[in-house]
Amino acid sequence: MYSEKVMDHFMNPRNVGEIEDADGVGQVGNAKCGDIMKMYLKIENDIIVEAKFKTFGCGAAVATSSMSTELVVGKTVDEALKITNKAVAEALDGLPPAKMHCSNLAEEAIRAAIEDYKRKNGLLSECEMAGSCGRRCDDIHHDHNDNDEEDED
Amino acid sequence: MGEKLIYLDHSATTYTKPEVVEAMLPYFTQNYGNASSIYSIGRESKKAIEEAREKVAASIGAQAKEIFFTGSGTEADNWAIKGVAYANKAKGNHIITTNFEHHAVLHTCQYLENDGFEVTYLPVDENGLITPQQVAEAIKPNTILITIMFANNEIGTIQPIAEIGKIAREKGIYFHTDAVQAIGNVQVNVKDMNIDLLSLSGHKFYGPKGAGALYVRKGVKLISYMHGGAQERGRRASTENVPSIVGLGKAIELATANIDEYNKKLIALRDRTIDEVMKKIPFVKLNGHREHRLPGNANFSFQFIEGESLLLLLDMKGIAASSGSACTSGSLDPSHVLLAIGLPHEIAHGSLRLTFGEENTQEDVDKLLEALPTIVERLREMSPLYESVKRGNQNV
Numbered sequence: 001m002y003s004e005k006v007m008d009h010f011m012n013p014r015n016v017g018e019i020e021d022a023d024g025v026g027q028v029g030n031a032k033c034g035d036i037m038k039m040y041l042k043i044e045n046d047i048i049v050e051a052k053f054k055t056f057g058c059g060a061a062v063a064t065s066s067m068s069t070e071l072v073v074g075k076t077v078d079e080a081l082k083i084t085n086k087a088v089a090e091a092l093d094g095l096p097p098a099k100m101h102c103s104n105l106a107e108e109a110i111r112a113a114i115e116d117y118k119r120k121n122g123l124l125s126e127c128e129m130a131g132s133c134g135r136r137c138d139d140i141h142h143d144h145n146d147n148d149e150e151d152e153d
Numbered sequence: 154m155g156e157k158l159i160y161l162d163h164s165a166t167t168y169t170k171p172e173v174v175e176a177m178l179p180y181f182t183q184n185y186g187n188a189s190s191i192y193s194i195g196r197e198s199k200k201a202i203e204e205a206r207e208k209v210a211a212s213i214g215a216q217a218k219e220i221f222f223t224g225s226g227t228e229a230d231n232w233a234i235k236g237v238a239y240a241n242k243a244k245g246n247h248i249i250t251t252n253f254e255h256h257a258v259l260h261t262c263q264y265l266e267n268d269g270f271e272v273t274y275l276p277v278d279e280n281g282l283i284t285p286q287q288v289a290e291a292i293k294p295n296t297i298l299i300t301i302m303f304a305n306n307e308i309g310t311i312q313p314i315a316e317i318g319k320i321a322r323e324k325g326i327y328f329h330t331d332a333v334q335a336i337g338n339v340q341v342n343v344k345d346m347n348i349d350l351l352s353l354s355g356h357k358f359y360g361p362k363g364a365g366a367l368y369v370r371k372g373v374k375l376i377s378y379m380h381g382g383a384q385e386r387g388r389r390a391s392t393e394n395v396p397s398i399v400g401l402g403k404a405i406e407l408a409t410a411n412i413d414e415y416n417k418k419l420i421a422l423r424d425r426t427i428d429e430v431m432k433k434i435p436f437v438k439l440n441g442h443r444e445h446r447l448p449g450n451a452n453f454s455f456q457f458i459e460g461e462s463l464l465l466l467l468d469m470k471g472i473a474a475s476s477g478s479a480c481t482s483g484s485l486d487p488s489h490v491l492l493a494i495g496l497p498h499e500i501a502h503g504s505l506r507l508t509f510g511e512e513n514t515q516e517d518v519d520k521l522l523e524a525l526p527t528i529v530e531r532l533r534e535m536s537p538l539y540e541s542v543k544r545g546n547q548n549v
């Protein structure tokens with residue numbers, strides 16, 4: 001059901017781990033809904049120079065985490081904020097429809113890590129201070145999960 | 154990969170035994186006659202169906218005329234529950250079941266709730282058991298049906314079916330059991346256990362898929378479910394699927410002939426798996442009752458990891474298994490069975506079901522025990538939930 005690229009990123013995830021002196025750390029999702037992603041960013045002169053992740057989740061969640069760390073490195077903070085879950089999914093040659101919600105985590109995690117970086121560096125705008133970035137699990141999941149096929153036995 | 158597949162998902166389905174396929178084959182190309190026809194190949198089909206009916210009946214202690222062939226276990230469940238409900242509406246509208254039935258039962262009950270019936274979903278305990286007392290206490294003057302699964306498909310728990318049957322019979326309430334997972338694994342006798350209706354499905358005991366049966370005790374009031382021709386004595390219309398019926402008969406005969414020996418073999422595989430996994434891997438929980446469980450079922454929850462990832466990595470090692478995590482079900486919630494035994498979502502997501510069968514060996518268990526701890530550790534190393542545990546804080 002997964003593309004070869006997804007399986008590659010799942011089997012050989014890039015950039016797994018933590019960055020000790022990260023400039024921004026973001027964690028999204030929760031154990032209740034089955035996927036959690038934590039992203040660590042190292043940022044120098046507004047450019048993301050290193051990204052690492054830890055993920056609790058399915059194959060799609062791990063693969064999107066891995067792919068998004070690859071996508072953000074070398075980008076400016078603003079460019080990184082423009083990465084959408086759709087772009088991450090496309091970079092993986094697509095995800096099964098039922099798995100699109102798992103890919104939302106990646107976009108959210110990038111945002112959360114950058115928000116953390118901005119907060120630490122006094123770069124947050126007022127609107128961002130209001131915390132609109134912290135979308136919860138339900139919001140992330142419900143908009144994409146219109147697929148209710150169930151395999152069972 | 155070239156390596157032998159280690160199939161540990163027999164509760165999902167089994168392969169069809171070659172003897173069963175062989176028994177079925179003539180009914181495709183040679184004896185293809187319609188069983189309702191008068192000429193010889195039609196009569197051959199009729200005879201084969203009746204022989205299969207005898208075999209199914211004998212294997213559960215029923216009479217042949219109490220067996221009706223269906224297109225699946227799901228159909229048998231639907232027919233039993235809706236059939237009793239609509240035929241006995243004048244008597245009452247209350248049904249008793251449990252909160253961890255297979256969806257073939259659960260969704261049928263929910264459907265009936267939308268049609269004016271009242272359903273009590275008895276909560277199972279942390280091991281997945283209900284007590285006969287719970288059933289007795291739930292009975293009301295308008296109760297017309299008790300439907301409780303014999304053995305659970307995910308965690309393998311076996312219910313006290315004979316005791317429940319006794320209560321139901323004393324109260325004059327029909328008792329249906331979904332025995333899809335039990336047949337071929339556990340001794341079942343509908344007379345001794347006071348069972349009025351029982352569902353079974355061929356593909357769980359080395360028979361063909363799409364072949365099931367419903368046992369209906371003589372005298373039980375049940376509406377016909379499929380309207381049309383006069384097949385199955387007018388109770389289930391549609392030209393009989395002769396090859397599948399023959400295969401079902403052959404499979405149940407084989408599966409129940411050596412059941413004690415088969416059980417012994419499965420229990421040895423299961424028990425070693427359970428003991429070793431619990432010993433080798435930290436932060437693990439066995440789901441389901443340690444003793445009252447299917448001989449071939451082991452179900453674990455591994456903390457801090459997610460089931461689908463586990464299945465993908467096991468698959469890479471040539472091991473086929475299943476999980477009740479949300480990401481494997483395609484819904485947002487982990488399996489209702491794991492939630493029913495009180496597992497928090499995060500623990501339910503990390504579940505792994507291993508179900509052993511005829512072709513499995515202790516070498517398969519060796520390979521599993523070699524692969525599993527490494528895979529679990531690998532996923533935990535990747536898990537943000539495990540970090541805090543390693544740092545000594547276990548409150549995650």
Ligand SMILES: Cc1ncc(COP(=O)(O)O)c(C=O)c1O
Pocket residue numbers: 152153164225226227228230255257302304305306331333334354355363364365
């Ligand atoms: C307990 C239980 N009931 C019912 C079914 C449905 O049977 P079938 O697949 O033949 O429709 C299954 C398995 O799929 C099952 O495990």
Ligand SMILES: [Zn+2]
Pocket residue numbers: 034035057058059060061102480
């Ligand atoms: Zn997922």
